Amino acid sequence: MTKRDKDLLLKNNLKKGTNLVAVRSHNERLVLQLVREQGALTKADATRATGLSANAISVLFRALEEDGLLLRDKPIRGKIGQPSTPLRINPEARHYATLKIGRRSLELAVVNFAGEIVSLAHQPQPFPTPDKTLAFVRNELSNVLRAARKSRKSISAMAIASPNELWSWTEEFGAPREEMEAWRTFDLVRALEDIVPWEVLVENDATAACRAELLFGTHADKQNWIYFYVGTFIGGGVVLNGNIYTGSRGNAGGFGPMRVPDQAGGNRLVDHASLVVLERMISAQGGQPFDIYDETQDWQPYETLVGPWISDAGRNLAHATVSALSVLDFESVVIDGALPAQVKDRLVAEVREQLEETDLQGVHMPEIEAGTLGHRARTLGAAATLISAEYVNELNSIGA
Template sequence: MRSQPLKGSNLTTVRGINERLVLHLLRMHGALSKAEATRMTGLSANAVSVIFRALEKEGLLLRGNPVRGRIGQPSVPMRLNPDARYYLGYKIGRRTFDLVVVNFVGDVLAQASAVHDYPTPANTLQFLEDNLTPLLTSAEVTLDSISALNIAMPFELWSWTSDFDAPVREMNEWRTFDLEAELKRRVPWPVTLQNDGTAACRAELIFGPPLEEQDFVYLFLGTFIGGGIVLNGGVFPGRRGSSGGFGPMRVPDEPGGERLVDHASLVVLEHMLAARDAQLARQLYNQDADWSRFEPELSQWLARAGRSLAHAIVSALSVIDFETVVIDGALPVAVRSRLVRKVESSLDELDLQGVERPALRPGHFSYLARAMGAASYQISTEYMIDQNTLLRETPTTIFKT
C-alpha cells in the first residue's frame, strides 16, 4: 500500500498548506534547494521562493552554504532551524516519569527521569514542580522560549492495577482528576494530553530516519505494551486517540495468559525477576541498569515476548497490509536488537499464508520515545502535512485563506 507523492497547489488560497508541505519535506530530507523543492512539491519556482523567504523571515529556516560548480547561479540549500521552537514533553508512566526539552529538529537538550512505585496525581505534579526549573536551566532555555508542554500517558491509568501491584484506591484518583486543566493553571504554555503509545509512534515518525514505507505498525514495550499506527505517512490516532493499543490482542498457545500484555510487557519480566530477587526486579526501570544481571530470566522473557509479538503482527497484517513493523521499548539497544531477532525467528515458524511478511526494524528512541513524542505534538499538527486529515476534510475546509 503506497500513497501518492505529496504535492502542493499554486493557488494563493492554500499558502498555509504549501508552507507546511515545504517544512514537511525539509524534515524528511534534511535540506533542499529551491529547485529540489520545486520538483518535489509541483509548485512553481516563484511560489517556492516566496515560501522559503517567508519561512526564513519567521525564523523556521536557515540557509546553507551555496553549492557551486553547476551552470547558472549557485543553489542555496535550506534546512530547518533547530532553535526555531522548543517544547517540553512529559511522560507519565506506571513505573517512571520522564521530562524532556526538545528543539525543533528533535534534539533532546535536557532530560529528567525518576522511577516510582506507581503514579498518583500528587507525585505527578510534584515531579514536574521539582524538575522544571533545573531542566530549563540545563537546556539553557527560558520560560518565554518554550512553545508548549505536552503530556504522554496511558489512558485509564486506574485500569489493570493488579498487574503492576498498585493500590486501587489511590489509582482511582485518576478517574476524576483533570491533569490537563490542572497543568494549564500552573504553567504559561499550551498543554495537550495524548496516549503514550501514540506519542512514541509520533516520535519515531517525526524524529526518526525517514522510512520509504508509508504504512507501518509501531510497537513499544514499556511496563505494559502499546504502540501506534502510521497510515499514509501520518500517525492515525483513531476515534479515541489510542489506535495501536495492542495489549488486549489475543495470543494463542502461550502459558500465562491470552493477551499480548500478559507476555510482551516489562512487568512480566519484573515479576519473573522478583521471584528471585525483589530488589533486582526494581532495577529493571533504571535507564543505566546492567541488564546482564537479569539473566537467565531475560532470555526466557525475550523468547516468550518474541513469540507473542509475532502472533500479534500476523493479526495486525490480516486487517491492514502494513509494509513495516517497528519495534521499540524501554530497553537497552542490545536487548532491543535481540528482541527483533526473536520476532524474526518466530515469524519463520508461523503460517503466513494470506499475508505478506513485513520488514522488521528497531525503533530509535528507547526510554525517551514517549516523552519525545509528547514534545513533538505541535510540530506534527502545525508544521507538517497529515494526509489522513486531508482525506477526511472537504475542499472548502482545506483551502481556507
C-alpha cells in the same frame, strides 16, 4: 545516501502541493515535512517532490526562512551553474515543555524544534499518582528551564504523554488500586494551569512515541507501518499514508489487549510482550525488578531470564503482527521500547525469525525494523504532538 537514491526516495514519496496562494499554510507544512524527512532540502529537490512551481517553492522557502523555521546550509557547488543551497530545520525556532507520565517513571523536558532534548529531569517511581506528578512538575520545572537556558516566555507550549486510563490494569503492575483510582476524576491539565503559563495538550504515551518515530526517526521511505513500544505494558501506534491514525477514540495501535494463542501467562499480547512480565520473573528469583528501568544497566545480570523473555515476547509479537497484517497491508513493523539497544536488536531479530517460520499465507512478510528513540520516545513524542498539531499535514489523525 547518494543523489540517485535521494531522487528515488523523493519520487516514491511524492507529496502533492498546490500553487493556489489561499493554501500557503498547507504548502508550508508540506515543505517543512520534506525538509525534516530529508534532513536538508534544496529548492530543486522540493520542486520535484511536491509538483509545485519553482517560483512557488522559492516563495515558501523565503517565508519559512524569514519566520526562522529554516536555516541555510553551506552551498553545494557543482561543475555547472549556480551552487544550490539546502535548507534545514532550525532547532532554535521553537522550544516545548514535555511531561511523560510513565508507570515506572516521570520525565520533564525541554525539546527543541529539531526533536532534540535540551534538558531533562527524570524520577523513578513504583507507580504514578496525581499528587506525585504535580509535585514533580513543581519541583523540577525551574531546574529544567534553567538547564535549557530558557524562560517561561520562550516556551511555545506544553504536552503530556501519558497512558490512557491510568487507573486501569493496576493489579498487572502491582499498584494500589485506591491510590491509582484518583486519576479517574483528576483533571491534570486544569491542575497544571496553576503551575505553567502555556497551553497544554495530552496524548496517549504510545501514540506519542509513534509520532516521535514518524517525525524524528528514519522511516521516510515507508508510508504504512505499525509501531510496537515495549514499556511496562506493550503499546504502539499506526501509520497510514505517512500519517498517524489515532482512531475514533484515540486508541488505534493500543495493541495490549490483542489476542494471541492460548498459553501459560495469558492470551493477550500485554501478558507476554511487556516489561512487567520480566519484572515478575526477576522478582520471583529474588532480584530487583526495577533495575531494568535504569538506563545505565545492560541487563546482563539477568541474562538467564532475559533470553526466555525475548523468546516469549518475540513469538507473541509475531502473532500480533500477522493479525495486524490481515487487517491492513502494512509494509513495515517498527519495534522500540525502554530497552538496552542490544536487547532491542535481539527482540527485533526474534520477531523476524518467528515470522519467517510462521504460515504467512494470505499476507506478505513486512520489514522488521528497530525504532530509533528508545527510552526517550515518549518524552520526544509529547513534543512531536505539538509540532504535528501546528506544522504537519495530518489527514489521517482524526478517526473518520
